[in-house]
Amino acid sequence: MAATVSSALAARVRAGSGENACKCYQCKKCSVGCPVAGFADLHPAQIMRCVQIGDLDAALQSKFIWLCTGCETCTTRCPQGIDIAAVMDELRMIAREDGRVRAEAPFAAILELNYRSFRRWGRLYEVELLALDKLKRPKTFMDDVPMGLKMFMKGKINPLPTIGDRGQMKRMAAAADRIVAEKRAQAKADAATPAGGAGGAP
Amino acid sequence: MSRTLAYYPGCSLHGTAKELDSSFVGTAAKLGLTLAEIPGWECCGNTAAHATNRLLATALPANELVKVKTDMQLDAVAVPCAACFSRFMATIHEMDEPQTRADVEQVVGRPYEAGVAVRNLVDVYYDEVGLDALKAKVVRPFNGLKVAAYYGCLLTRPPKVTLAEDPEYPTHMDAVLKAIGCEPVAWSSKTDCCGASLALCEQAVVVKLVRSILQNARDCGAEAIACACPLCQVNLDSRQADIRKTDPAWRDVPIVYLSQFVGRAIGVSDSELGLKKHMVPVEAALA
Structure with a gap:
């Protein structure tokens, strides 16, 4: 059967990100300008194709979605005006939501630590992030710690966190979690029903 | 009278980029700009927020923009960190969408009013100073x-x-x-x-x-x-x-x-x- 450019995955991506992957006509401008495509297995246009035809496994297992730097070159150049970087963000969220983050994805762990850090302190606490990451991935100790120490010696790294308005951060994070959880659960349910294709107004 | 800009340093300028903070503040003083740091500013959410929770990613800069407009009564904020700048601009862009705006106002707990200009490091010298x-x-x-x-x-x-x-x-x-x-x-x-x-x-x-x-x-x-x-x-x-x-x-x-x-x-x-x-x-x- 020929692949159909309309899938439950495309609908789910659209519900979460507002981006309609079905508009992509595979010109590959995104892939040509991508700084990290050469280091990955799939390139951005291939990920867009996975979304179109509903190949969730290929999209979530690809190295690419955890190598994307969010540089927005693809988004800037897409002739169809698709925010391709937002589609990559959406696939990361779907991977987490479905408990299907690929085994080799150090960036996923860093983003998670980063996210927890600023929510806890109101601001990003770099020492904590680095320490927790090295506990998880001790083999990478020499990659960053010597440079971190040099930066510490130059007074560029604060040993203690600098703290923002933690009360307001806590309130906002809780409210955003609640609203997003409701919406995503609804979108996932809608996308799973046959009527919930990627169609509708473009 | 000198022009006053709200100032959002962001996490990096208080850590790995202290020299950006001090040099920026030093130039502003000599160029006749008064910088008013946003009280109790919080992280803009950076890449981690928009890859995890879009609503929070939009709400964090919105919270700062509400403070600038409503509490500080200023019409522009200097955001020298390019990453924070990009998150602030993304918020302004996304707030045009009514549902996003309603959700964000619920998260922030206060109404959002447009009209705060966000100035990156280049903009401050090129547009604000000239x-x-x-x-x-x-x-x-x-x-x-x-x-x-x-x-x-x-x-x-x-x-x-x-x-x-x-x-x-x-x-x-x-x-x-x-x-x-x-x-x-x-x-x-x-x-x-x-x-x-x-x-x-x-x-x-x-x-x-x-x-x-x-x-x-x-x-x-x-x-x-x-x-x-x-x-x-x-x-x-x-x-x-x-x-x-x-x-x-x-x-x-x-x-x-x-x-x-x-x-x-x-x-x-x-x-x-x-x-x-x-x-x-x-x-x-x-x-």
Whole structure:
């Protein structure tokens, strides 16, 4: 059967990100300008194709979605005006939501630590992030710690966190979690029903 | 009367980019700008928020913009970190969508009112101060130092969000450098990504991206790179140690904040410029 450019995955991506992957006509401008495509297995246009035809496994297992730097070159150049970087963000969220983050994805762990850090302190606490990451991935100790120490010696790294308005951060994070959880659960349910294709107004 | 801008330093400027904070504040004072730091400012959410929870990612800058407009009664905020700038601009863009706006106001707990201009480091010198006023303040002009103006990603992309002059080859930073006596070079890596967001997890990729940018600057005659993003600066500066490990003949390229160039030209003190905080020495380029 020929692949159909309309899938439950495309609908789910659209519900979460507002981006309609079905508009992509595979010109590959995104892939040509991508700084990290050469280091990955799939390139951005291939990920867009996975979304179109509903190949969730290929999209979530690809190295690419955890190598994307969010540089927005693809988004800037897409002739169809698709925010391709937002589609990559959406696939990361779907991977987490479905408990299907690929085994080799150090960036996923860093983003998670980063996210927890600023929510806890109101601001990003770099020492904590680095320490927790090295506990998880001790083999990478020499990659960053010597440079971190040099930066510490130059007074560029604060040993203690600098703290923002933690009360307001806590309130906002809780409210955003609640609203997003409701919406995503609804979108996932809608996308799973046959009527919930990627169609509708473009 | 001097113009007052709200000031959002962001996490990096209180940590790895303290010299961007002090040099920016030093130049603002000399250029007749009063900076009012937003009380109790919080992290903009950075890449981690928009890859995890879009609503929170939009709400965090919105919360700061509400403080600027409602509490501080100001119409513009200086955001020298390119990454924070991009998140603030994304919020302004996304708030045009009524459902997003309603959700964000629920999260922030207060109504949002549009109308706060967000100024990045280049904008402050180019738009708020202006090239003529900047030139008039120069006391120690550079003598034609060849500099590559590096924008990276987030100052310009995507242009519908950042409202950048030209996302592929912006030149306002070049114009600022020219106004203080530098000679900006034409080069090709001006808006290339340095991979800074992968700095803690994909070293091999990052070193290759950094090297390619630095090499292109050198090949186009640059003696230093000017940048306006704390993540780019740390990345381009610190990764040269890794390049030297595999290439002993590597010639280091000083990575200087635009605010340090401007500050040096208008007489900001060396301690405020924070010249000792760099990994690759910058004193010779700024001598």
